[in-house]
Amino acid sequence: MGNIEEFGKRLENLLKYGNIRGPKRTIRVTSVSFCPLRAALTTRYDVRFFGEKNKEKILGQVLHMGLLGLIKDSWPYLQGDIEANPEIEKEVSYDLGEGWLLTGRIDLVIGEHVFEFKFFSEFSYEKIPENLSDVEEDSVLNAYTEQLNAYLNMLPDAEFGHLWIFRHNELIPWKKLEIKKDSKAFKAFLKRARGIIELIESIENGEFPKDPKLRFNWECKRCIFRSICAK
Template identity: 25%
Template sequence: MITEFLLKKKLEEQLSHVKEENTIYVTDLVKCPRKVKYESEYKELAISQVYAPSAILGDILHLGLENLLKKNFTAEAEVETQREIQVEGRVYKIKGKADAIIKNSSGESIIIEIKTSRSDKGLPLIHHKMQLQIYLWLFNTKKGILIYITPDRIAEYEINEPLDEATIVRLAEDTVTLRNSPRFNWECKYCIFSVICPAKLT
């Protein structure tokens, strides 16, 4: 009963998501551009990932921590915003949803990005740091906290330097043109689309 509910809810969320035209999500900017393309073209493969227990565990941990932040820090959760940039002569929306936003004693906004991981090696991971830096740019603030929940530890890292717009434009250009696929050498190892990808690293 509960298992069926969790899987059904996760599947409904995946199927209800429709990507808007000329829109690039923050998460698109920190992953392989070909994966972004294939997620739209090969939805059947993308859907298969929703049943991974690790993905459901991550969702539940996010939800639990977001609720704790709302109760104890009067945080806003799942806050969405967007900004426009020019890419290859066209206007694109950069769209993102912060896990939570809290205010410090000075009234400044602090973006909270929640991550779960099977390992605590190499934290903070570069693509997670970049993601939070993009959120800082997107929400026009300079303070962020990247918090990890792993089987071995809970750790938080302050990130106080937004990514500059020129770098964000370059990342968006990569996404649109499929340059720098993959962005990171390890991505192919975990990618469901590697079975069809000509850019796969062996």
């Protein structure tokens, strides 16, 4: 009888949601770029905010919101000959299958152009190279550029990516970097996202990874899960 009940549940989910799992579950683009175990735990337990307040982070968020508001309010003065209307904090998604969605919120979309604005608090101007191929392996820039590339690939009409780097306490950009759309890199990004799904399923089955693989060496110092992590 149990098997039939389970079959009925899967069939109902398939009819209602288009997959046997039920409602779509989401993984954020911004989570995929960092430690997969942290992404899995954050997604599984829906951790939105935890731990000590970070004044620099809060300030960065306020400036970020102010910048987007300025663009919206000043668009008649900014647009010039641009015919496309700006889309601010545009929600995007990509179906990973099996009831999972990769989701994100793009800062600004203008036609074929996608903009992401990042506020740095501890990276000096000199550490941001002119050429992205010179970026050090442990630099957070690698996460930001691949996130922007993911957005470019999630929007079929997008072709050009623009990453603007700001100081954490001002609205004057340090650097403006152009990102090329890379479908091969996006496939690697999707593979990492599906790896996070596998971790979530392992956790739900009572299996906690004994040797989590880090993305960046500096992540552990700031991680809210460090007290329960094998690292």
